[in-house]
Amino acid sequence: MSSNVNKKKNTLFLSLFLILTVLCWCPIGYGSYGEVGLIMGMPSWAFIMLVIGAVLFIIEWIYLFWTDLALYDEDLEEIIDALIKDTQETSKEEI
Amino acid sequence: MIAVIIITSLCLVSVYISYVAFRKGFTKTADDYFVAGSSLGYFVLIFSLLASFLSAFSMFGMSSFGYRLGFGSLYVLTANLVPLGFLWYFMHKKTFLLGRARKWMTMGAPFGERYGTPMRIILVLVVLVASIPYIVAQIQGIGVMLEAMSEGIISFHAGLFFVPFFIALYLMMGGMKGAAWVNAIQGVFFSIMVFVLFFFVMMKNGGFVPTMELVMAKHPNLFQIGWAGGKVWSYPMIFGMAAAMCLGCVCFPQPFMHAYSSRSVRGLKAMFLAFGGICLVVITMPTLIGIAGNIIVPGLKGVEADKIYGLVASATMPDWLAAFAVAGGFTAAMSTVNGLVFGNAANLSVDIVKILRPETKSSQLITIARVFVAIIMAICVFIAWNPNTPVAELSIIAFGTVAVTFFALWGAYYWKRATATGAILSTLVGVTLNVTFFFVGGKAMVLFPQKSLLNLNGFLASFILSGIVFFVVSYLTTPGKTEEKSLKLFFHPILTK
Numbered sequence: 001m002s003s004n005v006n007k008k009k010n011t012l013f014l015s016l017f018l019i020l021t022v023l024c025w026c027p028i029g030y031g032s033y034g035e036v037g038l039i040m041g042m043p044s045w046a047f048i049m050l051v052i053g054a055v056l057f058i059i060e061w062i063y064l065f066w067t068d069l070a071l072y073d074e075d076l077e078e079i080i081d082a083l084i085k086d087t088q089e090t091s092k093e094e095i
Numbered sequence: 096m097i098a099v100i101i102i103t104s105l106c107l108v109s110v111y112i113s114y115v116a117f118r119k120g121f122t123k124t125a126d127d128y129f130v131a132g133s134s135l136g137y138f139v140l141i142f143s144l145l146a147s148f149l150s151a152f153s154m155f156g157m158s159s160f161g162y163r164l165g166f167g168s169l170y171v172l173t174a175n176l177v178p179l180g181f182l183w184y185f186m187h188k189k190t191f192l193l194g195r196a197r198k199w200m201t202m203g204a205p206f207g208e209r210y211g212t213p214m215r216i217i218l219v220l221v222v223l224v225a226s227i228p229y230i231v232a233q234i235q236g237i238g239v240m241l242e243a244m245s246e247g248i249i250s251f252h253a254g255l256f257f258v259p260f261f262i263a264l265y266l267m268m269g270g271m272k273g274a275a276w277v278n279a280i281q282g283v284f285f286s287i288m289v290f291v292l293f294f295f296v297m298m299k300n301g302g303f304v305p306t307m308e309l310v311m312a313k314h315p316n317l318f319q320i321g322w323a324g325g326k327v328w329s330y331p332m333i334f335g336m337a338a339a340m341c342l343g344c345v346c347f348p349q350p351f352m353h354a355y356s357s358r359s360v361r362g363l364k365a366m367f368l369a370f371g372g373i374c375l376v377v378i379t380m381p382t383l384i385g386i387a388g389n390i391i392v393p394g395l396k397g398v399e400a401d402k403i404y405g406l407v408a409s410a411t412m413p414d415w416l417a418a419f420a421v422a423g424g425f426t427a428a429m430s431t432v433n434g435l436v437f438g439n440a441a442n443l444s445v446d447i448v449k450i451l452r453p454e455t456k457s458s459q460l461i462t463i464a465r466v467f468v469a470i471i472m473a474i475c476v477f478i479a480w481n482p483n484t485p486v487a488e489l490s491i492i493a494f495g496t497v498a499v500t501f502f503a504l505w506g507a508y509y510w511k512r513a514t515a516t517g518a519i520l521s522t523l524v525g526v527t528l529n530v531t532f533f534f535v536g537g538k539a540m541v542l543f544p545q546k547s548l549l550n551l552n553g554f555l556a557s558f559i560l561s562g563i564v565f566f567v568v569s570y571l572t573t574p575g576k577t578e579e580k581s582l583k584l585f586f587h588p589i590l591t592k
Contacts, residue, residue: 024175024337026337033321034321040304046169049174056178057372071192082587083192087584
C-alpha cells in the first residue's frame with residue numbers, strides 16, 4: 001500500500017520536474033517574439049522564467065528534504081553495511 | 096597596484112589554507128588526498144562545487160552576453176541550471192552510496208566496475224582531452240586579466256606562470272580537502288562581490304527598475320526574444336543553449352569528486368540542490384549588470400564588450416572596491432582550473448596508473464597524483480603561451496564531449512541490459528561527432544541551431560545520437576562477465592530503499 005503511494009508520489013514529482021525543466025529551458029507558453037511588457041524592470045518572460053526556476057528549486061527542496069522518497073542519513077549505515085557485506089561475500093565465493 | 100596586491104593576497108591565502116590542510120594530516124592516505132576522507136560538510140561542499148564549476152565566463156562572459164544580447168542570455172546559465180538539483184541527485188545517488196561502500200575515488204570507478212577497464216580508460220582520456228582546452232582558456236583568461244588589472248606590471252606571460260604556480264602548489268599540498276576549502280572561500284568571495292557590484296551599478300541610475308527602463312528606451316531589442324529577424328534568441332537557440340549547459344554539467348569530474356567527499360547524505364543533497372539555486376541568483380546578477388552597462392559604458396563592440404564587467408566596476412565604484420569586484424571573477428577562473436586539474440590528476444593516477452600497476456601503494460599514488468597536477472598545469476601553460484592559440488576555442492566543446500558519457504553512466508546505474516560495447520561506442524561516437532561538428536562548422540555549428548541537424552545545435556545532435564547508439568548497441572550485444580558480475584552490486588535491492 002505504502003509502496004503504491006510512494007510510486008504515485010514519485011511519478012507526480014518526476015512529472016513536475018520534467019514540465020518545469022522544459023519551461024526553464026525554453027519560454028514555451030509564456031514567451032513571444034517581439035515587443036513585451038515589463039514586470040519589475042524585466043521582460044515578462046524573463047521574470048516568469050526566473051519565477052519558474054525558483055518554483056522548481058522549492059519543489060526539489062521538498063522532494064529531497066521533506067518527503068520519504070529521497071535518501072536520508074538514518075538509512076546510510078544500513079545501506080553501506082549491506083553493500084560491503086555482499087561485496088565481501090562475493091569476493092570470498094570467487095576465491 | 097591595488098589589484099596586484101589583492102590577487103597576490105588571494106593566492107597566498109589559498110596556499111596557506113591548503114598548507115593548513117596538509118599540516119593537519121588531511122593528505123596522509125589516498126582516501127584523504129583524493130576524496131578528503133569523505134569528511135566534507137555541507138557548507139564547504141556547496142561553495143566548493145559552485146566555485147569549481149563557475150568559471151570566468153560566468154562573470155565576465157555573462158555580463159558581456161547581457162550587454163550584447165540582452166535578457167535572452169538568462170537562458171544560458173541561470174534558471175536552466177536549477178534542474179541539476181534533481182538530475183545530479185538521480186545520477187549520483189548511487190555514485191555516493193556505492194562510492195562509500197567500494198572506496199571509490201575517481202569518476203572512472205563506476206564505469207570500470209560496471210563496464211570493465213577499457214571503458215574506464217576511455218573515460219579518463221575523454222575527460223582529459225575535453226578538459227585541457229577548457230583549462231587553457233581559463234589560464235589565458237587569468238593572464239589577460241592579470242595584465243589588465245595590474246596595468247601591465249604583470250605581463251600576460253608572467254601571469255601564465257604566476258597564478259597557475261600557486262594553484263599547483265595548493266593542489267599538491269592540500270589535496271581534495273585543501274582544494275575544497277580554497278574553492279569554498281573563493282566561491283563565497285565572488286558571490287559577495289557580484290552582489291556588491293550589482294548594488295553599485297543599479298544605484299548609479301536610481302535603482303534597478305529605473306535603470307532597466309532607461310536601457311529599454313535606448314535598446315528595446317535587448318528585452319525581446321526572436322530579434323534580428325528571429326535569429327537571436329529564437330526558441331531553438333534558447334533550448335539548445337539551455338539544455339546543453341545543464342546536461343553538460345552532469346558528467347564532469349566535479350560532481351563525482353564532491354559526492355565521494357561528502358560526509359553525509361544531507362550534505363550531498365544540499366550541495367546538489369543549492370547549486371542551481373545559487374546560480375539562479377549569482378549568475379543572473381552579472382547578466383543584469385551587463386544589460387545595465389549599455390547606459391553606463393555605451394557603444395562597446397565585439398571583444399571590447401567582454402570588458403564590460405570591469406568597466407562598469409570602474410565607472411561606479413571606488414578604485415579599490417572595483418579591484419575587489421574584478422578579483423571576484425578572477426577567483427572564479429582560479430577555482431575552475433583547480434577543480435579540473437585535480438579531477439584529471441586523480442583520474443590519471445587512480446584509473447590509469449593504479450590499474451596498470453595494482454601493487455602501487457597509497458603513498459606512491461599520492462606522489463603520482465602530485466606529479467600529474469604539475470604536468471597537467473605545465474602542459475596547459477605551454478599551450479596557453481600563444482594568446483591566439485586556437486585550442487582555447489575548443490573549450491566550447493568540452494561540455495558536449497563530456498556530456499556524451501551521460502547514457503553510459505545512466506545505464507550503469509539504472510539499466511541492467513547496458514553493455515560495455517554500447518557504453519564505449521556511444522562515448523566514441525558522441526565525442527567524434529562533437530569534434531567533427533566543430534571542425535566542419537566551427538563554434539556556430541556546436542552552439543547554434545542548424546537546419547542540417549533538424550534545428551538542433553551540434554551539442555544536442557551529438558548527445559541524442561550517442562544515446563541512440565548506446566541503446567541500439569546494448570540491445571544488439573550480450574552483456575559480458577563484467578557486466579553480469581556488476582549487477583549484484585549496482586542493482587542491490589537495498590539501493591531501492
